Amino acid sequence: MSITSSARRVARLLKAAGCKVVIAESCTGGLVSGALTKIPGISDYHCGGVVVYRNETKMAYLDIPAKLLAEPGPVSTDVAQLMARRVLELTPEADLAVSVTGHLGPNAPPKLDGQVYVAVAWRSDAVESHSLRCHRRDSRAQRQRWVIEQVLDLLATSLKDSLTL
Numbered sequence: 001m002s003i004t005s006s007a008r009r010v011a012r013l014l015k016a017a018g019c020k021v022v023i024a025e026s027c028t029g030g031l032v033s034g035a036l037t038k039i040p041g042i043s044d045y046h047c048g049g050v051v052v053y054r055n056e057t058k059m060a061y062l063d064i065p066a067k068l069l070a071e072p073g074p075v076s077t078d079v080a081q082l083m084a085r086r087v088l089e090l091t092p093e094a095d096l097a098v099s100v101t102g103h104l105g106p107n108a109p110p111k112l113d114g115q116v117y118v119a120v121a122w123r124s125d126a127v128e129s130h131s132l133r134c135h136r137r138d139s140r141a142q143r144q145r146w147v148i149e150q151v152l153d154l155l156a157t158s159l160k161d162s163l164t165l
Helices: 003-017 031-037 055-062 066-070 077-089 140-164
Strands: 021-025 046-051 096-102 115-122 127-133
Touching (some): 021 031, 021 077, 077 096, 077 115, 077 127, 115 140, 127 140
Parallel strands (some): 021 046
Antiparallel strands (some): 096 115
16 A cells, blocks of 8 residues: 555544544654645644654653653554654654654664554554564665554554544
């Protein structure tokens, strides 16, 4: 499925669920939000987003503790979850938030090269976490496209699951 198709699917599911989403992005640099904003009428369901690419910005914008950014580090489940929770707290009109953080290269530490974490947080305090791993041979641009698709698909799955509860 293409990024545009995935974004359309998310838009349909947001409408069906009557939900609004907010996004916190690191390694995708706002591209997930950008993909959604290409869909006509998405402003009814997409509140906006924040790009917190650097640790200092994560601390300043989302109040992510320096201690957490030091250990386990910015590329972790803990940070992804807190990014989603904090951006949701800062956006009263949103029903859920999605966050993404990772290392897409170049010059990533070998253990973290291609590692990505995604979290989806709901007002009910439910938080889903996902660990993804990009292919090492892919370029940075290929990795970003793949991660955007994955984030949109995980968001769609969470929305779909909420409709069946």
